[in-house]
Amino acid sequence: MPRDNSPRRKPRQVRAELTRDRILTAAAHIFTEHGYAAGTTNRIAERARVSIGSVYQYFPNKESILAALLVDHIERDAAAALNLDGLPLPEALRLFARRTIDNHQHDPRLLRMMIEEAPIDADFIGKVLAYEQERVAQVRALLAGHPQIRVDDLDTAALMIVNTVEMLPHKLLATRQLDPRRLEDELVTMLTRYLTASDQTAG
Structure with a gap:
């Protein structure tokens, strides 16, 4: 069975959307500073100042976080x-x-x-x-x-x-x-x- 890398939760409130953005911003910094392999979800949660549980509310794994960063990049450019x-x-x-x-x-x-x-x-x-x-x-x-x-x-x-x-x-x-x-x-x-x-x- 293929691995599910799609986001688990769709942010429907301003607070939820801001949390998602904080996670993605933190992930961008972590991946750039430490590389993808060392960019763990724990490091991302620490940088975003959220619990690891909060990260997993939005993303099942770090692969889905990386994919979300690229999709956001594409959609900003297309807009x-x-x-x-x-x-x-x-x-x-x-x-x-x-x-x-x-x-x-x-x-x-x-x-x-x-x-x-x-x-x-x-x-x-x-x-x-x-x-x-x-x-x-x-x-x-x-x-x-x-x-x-x-x-x-x-x-x-x-x-x-x-x-x-x-x-x-x-x-x-x-x-x-x-x-x-x-x-x-x-x-x-x-x-x-x-x-x-x-x-x-x-x-």
């Missing part, structure tokens, strides 16, 4: 919708890249841990896919509205752009002392050249 309509292509790509880079800058080591070690279950996969599909559709619409685009397959191009803009900051900002604005500039240059190169031919 910050961008309006790219009518913008010149380089400006729209820059805005798209900047939001992703800024979202990764808060704590890139924690984000990398969440992405690489969060438990995989159907609910989590569903949220990730829905988030990706929304962003791909947004980029697909952007490409379709620009006559200078030279790629033949807009669906594949949109999927590649979303994954490039998501994964490069995730990898590079977590492992290297890289200037985020320099990364932004290079991403925009790379994607603009890919999308507008005049010598592309159908595969």
Whole structure:
């Protein structure tokens, strides 16, 4: 039987929601400071200043806490919708890249841990896919509205752009002392050249 990593209790009152947020904030600090393996629920409870029983009221194990951190990250990013309509292509790509880079800058080591070690279950996969599909559709619409685009397959191009803009900051900002604005500039240059190169031919 698969392990249940879904939250046990849905906070329905302000006090309960604040307790959940305290647990997640404490867990983010503990995972960053001690690593995921050493980030026990006891340490999380101590950092959050709640009983271990209170932690288990909301989360059955630390895997579910890590998954909740990543889902919250995804939902915050998805909620910050961008309006790219009518913008010149380089400006729209820059805005798209900047939001992703800024979202990764808060704590890139924690984000990398969440992405690489969060438990995989159907609910989590569903949220990730829905988030990706929304962003791909947004980029697909952007490409379709620009006559200078030279790629033949807009669906594949949109999927590649979303994954490039998501994964490069995730990898590079977590492992290297890289200037985020320099990364932004290079991403925009790379994607603009890919999308507008005049010598592309159908595969």
